[in-house]
Amino acid sequence: MVLFADFMGGYGRAIVMDHGHGITTRYGHLANFAVAIGQYIHRGDTIGYVGLSGRSTGPHLHYEVRINDTPVNPHKYLRLTFAHSGGFAAGS
DSSP states (O other), rough: OOEEEEEGGGEEEEEEEEETTTTEEEEEEEEEEEEOOOOOOOOTOEEEEEBBBBSSSSSSSEEEETTTTTTEEEEOOOOOHHHTTTTTOOOO
């Protein structure tokens, strides 16, 4: 569920998702949002668009996984393949 979709300091336009069990993800430096607070999303849904808002030197996505609000290495939580993602989209 979308917990936050607004400006978040150095993250710029950011989205915070609650995945349950104390796991949240953050997506920062977005150009625009495609979700609203309280919305439930599913794998493959577009939630926002790559940008350079906040403290950023160029367009990119800041992706962060937190467990009980502590940042952790996201590698073990990524199961994304190009075939399952519906492709990647950038823009505003």
